Amino acid sequence: MKKILFIIILLTVSCGYKPIYLNNDQLINKFNEVILEGDNEINRKIKNTLNFEKNTNNNQKLMIKTDYKIEVTSRNSRGQVETYRSIINTQLIVKNGDEILQTKNFILETSYNNNTNKFELTKNQNEIKNNLLNRLIEEIILYLSLV
Numbered sequence: 633m634k635k636i637l638f639i640i641i642l643l644t645v646s647c648g649y650k651p652i653y654l655n656n657d658q659l660i661n662k663f664n665e666v667i668l669e670g671d672n673e674i675n676r677k678i679k680n681t682l683n684f685e686k687n688t689n690n691n692q693k694l695m696i697k698t699d700y701k702i703e704v705t706s707r708n709s710r711g712q713v714e715t716y717r718s719i720i721n722t723q724l725i726v727k728n729g730d731e732i733l734q735t736k737n738f739i740l741e742t743s744y745n746n747n748t749n750k751f752e753l754t755k756n757q758n759e760i761k762n763n764l765l766n767r768l769i770e771e772i773i774l775y776l777s778l779v
Contacts, residue, residue, distance in 0.1 A: 662776070663687060663694045670698035674720065674765055681769050692733070694776075695725040702757065705743055717743045718757065720764045724772065738771055740764045 666684045668675035675698055684694075699721040706715045719741040726734045742760055747753040 662690065663692050664690050665693045667693065667695045668698075669695070671700045674698040674700055674722075674768075677765055678769060678772065682773070691728055693727040695723075695727065696772075697723040697725075700761065713746045715743055715745055716757070717741055718760050718764060720761075720768055722768055722772075724775065736775055738768055740768055740771075 663684065664687055666679070668679060675696065678696060678698070699719075701719050701721075703717045703719065704713050704715075705717045706713075708714050719739065722738040724734075724736045724738070725732060742764060744756065744760060747756060
C-alpha cells in the first residue's frame with residue numbers, strides 16, 4: 633500500500649521543469665529596440681514569433697541581419713541541375729548604446745534533389761525554407777535566453 637501511495641505522489645508532484653521554447657516572456661522586455669535587416673519574409677516571421685516589445689528602461693538594442701539563398705550544388709553531364717542547397721545566414725548583434733556586447737552567427741543549410749515538376753520543386757523549397765526558419769527561431773530563442 634505504501635508503494636502505491638509513493639508512486640502516486642511521485643507521479644503527481646512536479647519538479648518545476650519548464651521548457652525554454654514554451655514561453656518567450658523573458659525576451660519581450662529585454663531590448664529597447666529591435667532592428668531587422670535582410671530577407672523580409674524571414675524577418676517578419678522572426679518578429680511575429682518572438683513578439684518583441686519596446687523596453688524604454690533598457691538601453692540594449694538587438695540587430696538581426698538575415699540572408700537566404702538557394703545554390704546549385706551539382707549538375708549532370710548535360711548541365712542540368714541535380715541538387716540544390718538552401719542556406720539561411722543570420723547574424724545577431726546585441727548592443728548597449730553604440731557598444732557591441734555580443735555577436736552570434738547562425739548558418740543553417742540543407743541539400744535536396746531537383747524535381748522535374750517545377751511546381752513541386754517550388755513547394756519543396758518553400759517547405760525547406762520554413763523548416764530552416766523554425767530551427768533558426770528555436771536557436772535564437774535559446775541563445776537570447778542564455779544571454
